[in-house]
Amino acid sequence: MNIPHKSFPIDDAHREPLRHLLTALADDHLILGHRHSEWTGLGPILEEDIAFSSIAQDQMGHALGFYSLLHEHLDAPDPDIHAFTRQETDFSCCQLVEWPIGDYDFSLTRHLFFDLAAGLRMETLSLSNFKPLAQLATKIRGEVKYHMFHAKTMVSQLGKSSDETARARMQTAINRQFGLALGMFEPRVGEQLLDEANIAPIESKWRDRWLEALNAVLDGTGLHIPDPERIEPVYGGRRGYHTEYLQPLLNEMTEVFRLDPQAEW
Amino acid sequence: MYGGGYIPKEETRKTVVNDDPDMLAAFEARVARGEKVEPRDWMPTEYRRQLIRMIEQHAHSEIIGALPEGTWITRAPGFRRKLALMAKVQDEVGHAQLLYSAAETLGKPREAMINDLINGKSKYSNVFNYPAKTWADVAVIGFLIDAAAIVNQVANSKGSYGPYCRALERICYEESFHLKQGHSVFVYLATGTPLQRSMLQDALNRWWKPIMHFFGPSDEMSEHTLTLMRWKVKMATNDDMRQQFLSLYVPKIQELGLSLPDAELRKDADSGKWLFGDPDWAEFFAVIRGNGPCNAERLAVRKAAEVNGAWVRKALQQADARYVTPLA
Numbered sequence: 001m002n003i004p005h006k007s008f009p010i011d012d013a014h015r016e017p018l019r020h021l022l023t024a025l026a027d028d029h030l031i032l033g034h035r036h037s038e039w040t041g042l043g044p045i046l047e048e049d050i051a052f053s054s055i056a057q058d059q060m061g062h063a064l065g066f067y068s069l070l071h072e073h074l075d076a077p078d079p080d081i082h083a084f085t086r087q088e089t090d091f092s093c094c095q096l097v098e099w100p101i102g103d104y105d106f107s108l109t110r111h112l113f114f115d116l117a118a119g120l121r122m123e124t125l126s127l128s129n130f131k132p133l134a135q136l137a138t139k140i141r142g143e144v145k146y147h148m149f150h151a152k153t154m155v156s157q158l159g160k161s162s163d164e165t166a167r168a169r170m171q172t173a174i175n176r177q178f179g180l181a182l183g184m185f186e187p188r189v190g191e192q193l194l195d196e197a198n199i200a201p202i203e204s205k206w207r208d209r210w211l212e213a214l215n216a217v218l219d220g221t222g223l224h225i226p227d228p229e230r231i232e233p234v235y236g237g238r239r240g241y242h243t244e245y246l247q248p249l250l251n252e253m254t255e256v257f258r259l260d261p262q263a264e265w
Numbered sequence: 266m267y268g269g270g271y272i273p274k275e276e277t278r279k280t281v282v283n284d285d286p287d288m289l290a291a292f293e294a295r296v297a298r299g300e301k302v303e304p305r306d307w308m309p310t311e312y313r314r315q316l317i318r319m320i321e322q323h324a325h326s327e328i329i330g331a332l333p334e335g336t337w338i339t340r341a342p343g344f345r346r347k348l349a350l351m352a353k354v355q356d357e358v359g360h361a362q363l364l365y366s367a368a369e370t371l372g373k374p375r376e377a378m379i380n381d382l383i384n385g386k387s388k389y390s391n392v393f394n395y396p397a398k399t400w401a402d403v404a405v406i407g408f409l410i411d412a413a414a415i416v417n418q419v420a421n422s423k424g425s426y427g428p429y430c431r432a433l434e435r436i437c438y439e440e441s442f443h444l445k446q447g448h449s450v451f452v453y454l455a456t457g458t459p460l461q462r463s464m465l466q467d468a469l470n471r472w473w474k475p476i477m478h479f480f481g482p483s484d485e486m487s488e489h490t491l492t493l494m495r496w497k498v499k500m501a502t503n504d505d506m507r508q509q510f511l512s513l514y515v516p517k518i519q520e521l522g523l524s525l526p527d528a529e530l531r532k533d534a535d536s537g538k539w540l541f542g543d544p545d546w547a548e549f550f551a552v553i554r555g556n557g558p559c560n561a562e563r564l565a566v567r568k569a570a571e572v573n574g575a576w577v578r579k580a581l582q583q584a585d586a587r588y589v590t591p592l593a
Contacts, residue, residue: 035340039355041331042566044574046362053355057348064344080343104577111337117536158580160404166580249339256400257341264344265400265450 008132017190019074022202024238026066027093030083033059038101051150058143065136083255090248093209094237096180105173113181119144131200159221171223178226182233186211203247282310296497301427304370314424315498317371324364325382325389329563331357333397349446356439367428383568392475394557401468404454407447413479415440418508425497455521470526477544511539543565
């Protein structure tokens with residue numbers, strides 16, 4: 001993804017909060033992109049292999065876009081170095097994206113939860129006062145639209161299926177990862193400042209819109225969300241606290257790169 | 266990738282069906298004129314059977330071939346390589362989808378083909394029964410095995426069966442990008458640090474034998490082979506395709522200062538043909554019989570994917586359970 005290299009004026013007070021926002025977005029997409037790519041060759045039908053692989057590529061591209069913004073506007077290192085040489089505790093992805101792919105029901109539900117949130121985020125961010133982000137968000141939004149077509153189609157077909165096992169599996173997958181999904185909206189450092197400057201809203205605004213949109217998506221599928229008031233959100237990811245699943249994935253992601261970080265691969 | 270040039274001989278021949286001689290003569294005349302055969306056209310029983318086997322094995326090779334490379338997607342160094350490898354392996358799975366569809370036009374459903382694959386009845390290219398141990402293996406597979414597959418597929422795309430040819434044309438178009446991807450990784454390693462070069466040389470040493478096996482042993486010029494060539498099911502002999510591959514790619518490997526693990530490999534000035542040592546055909550046949558380093562693993566992974574995904578397929582099929590017979 002080519003982002004025109006222009007330094008855009010950023011208020012000093014906004015630099016740190018913006019760094020937090022962009023790193024969270026970049027890390028979420030990077031890690032989930034890797035997870036989705038693990039379906040390559042293993043999907044329940046060939047068409048699903050191809051779909052997950054395609055979404056994974058988009059997400060990797062989105063991650064690259066966010067890391068590039070960090071590099072160009074906020075003095076972060078080159079995207080490759082930034083993405084593939086940090087310690088686990090320096091990652092700020094939410095824990096939802098770290099979990100292994102599990103079975104198809106888990107991965108499909110996660111894909112729905114994540115892309116629904118990503119779509120809403122990009123919709124708002126495409127109007128951001130931080131113009132380079134607005135441009136990138138506009139581009140990503142167009143791609144996420146197709147991810148949502150896919151997620152909705154599959155979730156509704158399985159939810160409406162006359163097969164009881166499929167319906168039960170989907171409902172269980174929703175129930176089990178709902179706390180993780182709410183963790184996508186963990187409050188960010190300095191989010192209030194960005195909200196006031198119309199750069200990005202606070203996370204709870206996104207969460208409320210997400211809950212509303214999710215209810216609408218599931219309406220008529222026979223599936224439903226658990227009562228959000230009774231589910232504890234799984235926070236910590238944004239502050240560097242991760243599941244046991246992240247470190248092994250990071251080791252794998254950087255295995256070749258670490259053989260010789262100075263070499264060109 | 267990945268259509269292996271070699272379609273193993275069947276252990277037992279099926280009953281010979283005698284086709285209507287007039288229809289057969291008309292069919293052969295059409296093929297000789299260069300016309301394409303389409304799914305609803307009359308075709309000899311043996312033509313249909315051989316094509317199903319060939320296209321099915323090609324499709325299986327694509328999905329099994331996605332496994333050794335697929336494990337390197339998460340490990341690929343840096344965004345550029347990751348994105349390219351993801352796109353490449355996704356293409357391969359897409360090729361399987363195209364090819365299964367082409368084979369289905371001949372009357373065998375995809376489910377039946379996949380069942381035959383996981384039960385070991387139907388084969389796939391031997392080359393995927395070898396492990397991809399390092400990142401340099403991704404370079405060798407992407408560059409040389411894709412190149413070998415292109416030699417085979419370009420030949421087959423000029424065959425007589427319309428749906429297969431059209432699928433192959435599209436596949437070859439995508440393969441040419443895979444070759445670029447493989448070549449780029451290959452060149453970076455070949456011209457990189459001593460560690461990178463030694464990784465690549467090691468990968469090349471390990472893969473050379475399976476690459477020489479790729480097109481299969483010399484064809485027996487039997488009546489059967491001649492018939493398949495006349496029907497434009499088989500478009501070139503295994504030896505011809507291997508020679509074409511060696512002529513195109515050995516110089517490219519040598520230019521990069523890499524060696525090949527065959528002391529007898531050289532181009533004969535008089536005949537213009539490549540001479541090479543015995544590539545161990547005994548090993549080739551052992552791998553076909555299921556005794557290669559990764560046969561069991563590859564099939565186990567494929568089987569696990571089928572079993573784990575069975576509930577999804579079942580549920581999707583039942584989505585239309587409330588079928589209503591149309592009026593009239």
